[in-house]
Amino acid sequence: MEGLKVSDANLVVFLHPSKSNRVSKAVLHELSSHLFQFSEIFDGVLLAYDVDIVDRNAKLLSGIHPYIGVRLKAKLLLFSPKPNMLIEGNVVKLTPESIHVIVLGFASAVIIDEDVREEFEYRTKHGKEVYRSKAHRRHVIEVGTMVRFLVKSLDREILHICGSLEPSNTGSIHWLDQNFGSGTKRERENEMKMQEHAVVGGEEISLGNDQSKKSKKRRLREES
Numbered sequence: 001m002e003g004l005k006v007s008d009a010n011l012v013v014f015l016h017p018s019k020s021n022r023v024s025k026a027v028l029h030e031l032s033s034h035l036f037q038f039s040e041i042f043d044g045v046l047l048a049y050d051v052d053i054v055d056r057n058a059k060l061l062s063g064i065h066p067y068i069g070v071r072l073k074a075k076l077l078l079f080s081p082k083p084n085m086l087i088e089g090n091v092v093k094l095t096p097e098s099i100h101v102i103v104l105g106f107a108s109a110v111i112i113d114e115d116v117r118e119e120f121e122y123r124t125k126h127g128k129e130v131y132r133s134k135a136h137r138r139h140v141i142e143v144g145t146m147v148r149f150l151v152k153s154l155d156r157e158i159l160h161i162c163g164s165l166e167p168s169n170t171g172s173i174h175w176l177d178q179n180f181g182s183g184t185k186r187e188r189e190n191e192m193k194m195q196e197h198a199v200v201g202g203e204e205i206s207l208g209n210d211q212s213k214k215s216k217k218r219r220l221r222e223e224s
Contacts, residue, residue: 001088003081003151007042009074011051014067027053027070036106038156044080045159047104051075079104081151081161088173091145094129096122101147101163109161111149116165139175146173 019026034046051074081087081103089103099116101109113122120131120141133139141147149163149170165171169180 002085003079003087005044005078005080007076007078009042009076011072011074013070013072015070017066017068020068023068023070024053027051027072031074036159038159042076042078042080044078045107046076047079048077049074079107081154083151083153085151086148086167086170087151087161087163088146088148091141091143091147094122094131094141094143099131099141099147099165101149103161107159107161109149109163111163111165115152115163117168120165120171133171136175136179139172141172147171148173148176 013027013030015023015026015030028051031046031049031051036045036047038045051072054071054073087103087109089101089107089109091099092102093100097113099111101111103109116131119133119135121134123130123132128142131141147165147170149165150167152162152164154161169176
């Protein structure tokens, strides 16, 4: 799926001196506080991480409220959807006006009827709501279907995606893989290879130092 990438990052985590006797635990706690939130520094949502503390001899930083700076290297799994990317999710609700999707179990997405290509029509049969293709009768979207759709926009604050089913390579993943399987799967594999091991910037990124925050809404900043 596009929008997923593994990135290497050099981080500095700032800890209160009272946590100097349990540095590893404090570092993991700080990183965990950034999970499933959009970060402007990483340009994506942090889904998972694997860290290696580079220097266990943490340095006490001077200031009115001194902090300990701990340097570490991390591999970060990020979700960074951009307009015109193809992403995937599970359909959780259908109405005549919209298709509602959950992506990766935490991000919500909606595809309104004007962004659904004309070949799909909304139907209710035996109390079951579906979007069925008029061109391909077996191409059906219902609650529980995994769909591939195009990203139109992303609200970073609430992690809400507006999507589209206008392109012909969008719709039910099961149907797409059955009819265009080899090419579609090969494209996904190539996408993942291209996105793996991207580097987040080339500089250190700081976490957890309230004294150095440029914005009260963000807990991440890039060192100058």
